[in-house]
Amino acid sequence: MNVVLNGLSRHYRTVSFDAATNAVVLIEQRMLPHQFQLVQTADYRETAAAIRDMIVRGAGAIGATAAYGLAQGVRAFRGSGLAAFEKHVARVFQALADARPTAVDPLNAMRGVLAEMQAGETVAERQALALAAAEEFAHENVNNCRAIGQQGARLIRHGMTVLTHCNAGWLAFVDIGTATAPLYAAQARGKRFRVICDETRPRCQGSSLTAWELAQQGIEHRVIADNAAGHLMQRGEIDLVIVGSDRVLGRTGEVANKIGTYTKAVLAHRHKIPFYVAIPLSTIDWTLESGEAIPIEERDADEVLCADGLLLHPQSSTRNPQSGRRVQIRVANPTSRALNPGFDVTPPELITAIITPLGLFKPKDLWPHLHSLTSQSAARNPGRT
Amino acid sequence: MNVVLNGLSRHYRTVSFDAATNAVVLIEQRMLPHQFQLVQTADYRETAAAIRDMIVRGAGAIGATAAYGLAQGVRAFRGSGLAAFEKHVARVFQALADARPTAVDPLNAMRGVLAEMQAGETVAERQALALAAAEEFAHENVNNCRAIGQQGARLIRHGMTVLTHCNAGWLAFVDIGTATAPLYAAQARGKRFRVICDETRPRCQGSSLTAWELAQQGIEHRVIADNAAGHLMQRGEIDLVIVGSDRVLGRTGEVANKIGTYTKAVLAHRHKIPFYVAIPLSTIDWTLESGEAIPIEERDADEVLCADGLLLHPQSSTRNPQSGRRVQIRVANPTSRALNPGFDVTPPELITAIITPLGLFKPKDLWPHLHSLTSQSAARNPGRT
Numbered sequence: 001m002n003v004v005l006n007g008l009s010r011h012y013r014t015v016s017f018d019a020a021t022n023a024v025v026l027i028e029q030r031m032l033p034h035q036f037q038l039v040q041t042a043d044y045r046e047t048a049a050a051i052r053d054m055i056v057r058g059a060g061a062i063g064a065t066a067a068y069g070l071a072q073g074v075r076a077f078r079g080s081g082l083a084a085f086e087k088h089v090a091r092v093f094q095a096l097a098d099a100r101p102t103a104v105d106p107l108n109a110m111r112g113v114l115a116e117m118q119a120g121e122t123v124a125e126r127q128a129l130a131l132a133a134a135e136e137f138a139h140e141n142v143n144n145c146r147a148i149g150q151q152g153a154r155l156i157r158h159g160m161t162v163l164t165h166c167n168a169g170w171l172a173f174v175d176i177g178t179a180t181a182p183l184y185a186a187q188a189r190g191k192r193f194r195v196i197c198d199e200t201r202p203r204c205q206g207s208s209l210t211a212w213e214l215a216q217q218g219i220e221h222r223v224i225a226d227n228a229a230g231h232l233m234q235r236g237e238i239d240l241v242i243v244g245s246d247r248v249l250g251r252t253g254e255v256a257n258k259i260g261t262y263t264k265a266v267l268a269h270r271h272k273i274p275f276y277v278a279i280p281l282s283t284i285d286w287t288l289e290s291g292e293a294i295p296i297e298e299r300d301a302d303e304v305l306c307a308d309g310l311l312l313h314p315q316s317s318t319r320n321p322q323s324g325r326r327v328q329i330r331v332a333n334p335t336s337r338a339l340n341p342g343f344d345v346t347p348p349e350l351i352t353a354i355i356t357p358l359g360l361f362k363p364k365d366l367w368p369h370l371h372s373l374t375s376q377s378a379a380r381n382p383g384r385t
Numbered sequence: 386m387n388v389v390l391n392g393l394s395r396h397y398r399t400v401s402f403d404a405a406t407n408a409v410v411l412i413e414q415r416m417l418p419h420q421f422q423l424v425q426t427a428d429y430r431e432t433a434a435a436i437r438d439m440i441v442r443g444a445g446a447i448g449a450t451a452a453y454g455l456a457q458g459v460r461a462f463r464g465s466g467l468a469a470f471e472k473h474v475a476r477v478f479q480a481l482a483d484a485r486p487t488a489v490d491p492l493n494a495m496r497g498v499l500a501e502m503q504a505g506e507t508v509a510e511r512q513a514l515a516l517a518a519a520e521e522f523a524h525e526n527v528n529n530c531r532a533i534g535q536q537g538a539r540l541i542r543h544g545m546t547v548l549t550h551c552n553a554g555w556l557a558f559v560d561i562g563t564a565t566a567p568l569y570a571a572q573a574r575g576k577r578f579r580v581i582c583d584e585t586r587p588r589c590q591g592s593s594l595t596a597w598e599l600a601q602q603g604i605e606h607r608v609i610a611d612n613a614a615g616h617l618m619q620r621g622e623i624d625l626v627i628v629g630s631d632r633v634l635g636r637t638g639e640v641a642n643k644i645g646t647y648t649k650a651v652l653a654h655r656h657k658i659p660f661y662v663a664i665p666l667s668t669i670d671w672t673l674e675s676g677e678a679i680p681i682e683e684r685d686a687d688e689v690l691c692a693d694g695l696l697l698h699p700q701s702s703t704r705n706p707q708s709g710r711r712v713q714i715r716v717a718n719p720t721s722r723a724l725n726p727g728f729d730v731t732p733p734e735l736i737t738a739i740i741t742p743l744g745l746f747k748p749k750d751l752w753p754h755l756h757s758l759t760s761q762s763a764a765r766n767p768g769r770t
Contacts, residue, residue, distance in 0.1 A: 033717070033718035033719065033721075034715070196724070197721075199586065199689065199716075199717070200612070201584065201610040201611060201612060202612075204716050204717070207689070207690070207716055207717035207718065207721070208716065208717060208718055211717055211718040211721040212718040212721075214721075215718055215720045215721055221721060222721075222722055222723055223689055223690060223717050223718075223721050223722070223723040224689065224723065224725070225587045225611070225644065225645070225688075225689050225725070226586060226610070226612050226645075227585070227586060227587075227611050227643075227645025228644050228645070228724065228725070228726055228729075229648070230645070230647045230648035230729065231644060231647055231648075231681075231726050231729035231730075232724070232726075234647060234729070234730075258612075259610065259612045259613050259616060260610070260611075260612025260613070260615070262615045262616055262619060263612060263614070263615035263616075263652060266615060266651060266652055266655055267648060267651055270651055296616075303610075304584065304592070304608055304609065304610050305592070305608060306694070307692040307694065307714065307716055308714070308716070309691070309692065309714035309715045309716040309717075310714060310715045310719075311696075311714055312691065312712070312713045312714060312715055314712075314713075327696060327697070327699075327712070327714060328697045328699075329692065329693070329694035329695055329697060329712060329714055330419070330694045330695040330697055331584075331589050331592055331593065331692055331693070331694040332418070332584070332589070332592035332596055332608050332694075333418035333592065333596040333597040333600055333608075334418065334419060335600045336418075336582075336596040336597070336599075336600055336606060336607075336608050337607055337608070338592075338607055338608040339607045339608075339609050339613065339617070340609070340610070340613070341613055341616050341617075344613075344615065344616035344619065345616075
């Protein structure tokens with residue numbers, strides 16, 4: 001894999017494709033927030049490795065990466081005959097599907113590409129269609145996020161302070177993101193506001209990824225410990241909350257998202273602060289009948305017991321770490337164990353509205369308004385995990 | 386300062402005095418939870434340095450350290466005549482008072498020792514009285530915590546899961562602690578239960594100090610990210626919450642404590658989980674008329690942006706770190722800033738009761754039941770900060 005850019009910039013998509021070199025181009029997310037690197041994969045095997053090794057994460061982003069990876073593999077075919085070609089295609093598909101075996105997004109994205117390819121009669125036609133379909137998938141992902149931004153921008157008023165939790169930003173999608181989309185759209189309309197980023201322990205996606213994104217976008221923001229949100233709300237210092245979601249139940253309006261989301265919703269409700277959830281339609285699960293049926297992943301205890309970041313020299317200023325060495329430290333008592341539920345479920349009565357590309361809906365109104373529209377197309381552009 | 390013990394043990398007080406060597410003996414809290422060290426100070430100057438450099442922290446603990454430090458200095462007097470002695474005493478007092486200039490506890494503790502010394506007519510008598518008074522202060526501190534334990538132990542039932550926040554344990558007092566006192570008393574009565582320790586970012590006193598204490602005591606416990614408490618309550622996995630406090634307003638029943646306490650109280654109230662605050666009477670502030678008047682310290686942003694712990698070798702198991710090197714890391718985006726309020730205020734309607742050495746009281750009942758009893762003696766044994 002090649003490092004093609006090494007340094008900060010705000011002008012790159014999380015996932016893109018360079019047709020000239022037949023390469024998938026990715027932001028190396030494991031280096032963030034301490035270093036910005038664009039990498040490009042030489043072939044589909046490297047693309048599969050990038051998904052597996054979490055160079056790219058977030059369902060929208062890994063879906064697009066798999067779609068591009070399939071096109072990349074398909075375009076590299078140098079044999080002859082459709083039969084040999086289809087055998088090659090199946091091999092590429094499998095390699096990319098195996099990269100994150102429990103994720104549904106790469107599968108859905110690649111199935112869309114395969115379906116589009118069938119319209120071609122020759123190898124060359126199918127190769128061209130594969131890339132066009134992958135580009136279309138990425139384009140649709142961006143368009144959905146942009147539409148969320150347009151729908152949500154009017155919620156952001158000049159001078160507001162907006163709280164967000166975890167990262168549902170452009171790093172989790174092809175671009176723009178979901179919870180961040182209304183912020184970026186409001187900024188584009190010239191509004192000035194301030195964002196509070198929950199640190200979001202244990203993995204600190206708020207203080208590392210969201211804070212990094214907002215810094216790139218030039219949006220004023222502050223990081224807080226997750227413990228501080230209640231106090232700030234009590235003091236009237238939060239006007240609005242926007243979060244993303246991993247799964248919204250279309251039948252009940254319940255919202256599964258990163259651990260801690262429920263707590264912020266309870267606090268916002270107590271303080272009568274509007275609480276919004278921004279999602280593409282593909283995040284809606286129309287099948288489950290109760291939030292209790294959502295499996296809550298119990299993650300590795302070491303996430304809670306440890307932390308990772310850039311090693312600071314004892315003498316250096318912490319604002320300008322001189323060391324480039326990323327390390328892990330043990331924070332907790334060495335003989336203690338941890339519980340680490342990864343997600344929680346927020347009930348509909350705590351949610352002001354769900355921001356979707358088609359408009360804002362009360363959680364209980366998703367079914368009557370959107371079910372017939374979206375249950376067929378939902379597989380095309382899944383939300384993040 | 387001498388290291389007198391290097392290794393784990395559960396049989397030491399946070400602060401004690403060795404009359405034979407005229408030394409204050411302290412648990413070196415800056416090394417916890419990764420290393421247990423007892424240190425002893427050679428003279429009152431070293432004792433002042435130990436307070437200043439936070440080898441010992443927690444108001445109960447630094448009060449006792451100052452009282453012992455005064456006795457230590459007084460006992461080292463080698464001159465002759467009461468006048469020279471009193472001059473020496475004033476010098477010792479000032480050195481210890483200057484160690485943490487904003488803390489009220491060392492001052493109150495030392496004033497108590499000075500008052501007791503006045504009964505002596507000779508230097509030798511006053512020296513003996515100084516040590517007796519310091520021992521009496523420490524003894525009273527322990528007795529108060531023990532009484533809190535007796536009052537609170539009946540709240541802990543067999544098989545319960547108890548949530549606690551931050552550290553109001555024996556490390557913050559001479560022994561036993563406040564929020565932990567009912568746990569230790571219940572354990573002594575043969576009850577078995579489980580404790581959930583909020584990590585308590587940004588300084589992680591829960592995952593480092595409280596988890597360490599509980600491990601020493603052999604109490605089953607798990608550390609969680611602060612984000613996880615709401616989810617566990619929602620799932621019915623928390624039966625009771627006990628926290629300490631830095632200041633309880635006797636007039637209103639409002640409770641100031643470590644940032645995040647308010648959030649847990651709001652969650653507990655929603656889920657009808659009893660929420661208790663354990664304090665010595667000296668923690669009650671009878672003067673302030675509103676929680677809004679409590680100054681909320683805005684602490685160093687680096688606490689939120691960074692973390693500290695034991696450096697893990699990339700190859701080592703995180704459960705058995707091979708490295709003994711304590712380091713600081715930058716977790717957050719390097720160009721982002723933070724807000725870091727250190728404390729919050731919980732209103733009385735969210736608090737089931739205040740556990741005191743004299744019994745359990747509804748927050749609003751503190752004034753009618755305790756004001757006349759305690760407003761005079763409060764200065765003798767202040768709570769932690």
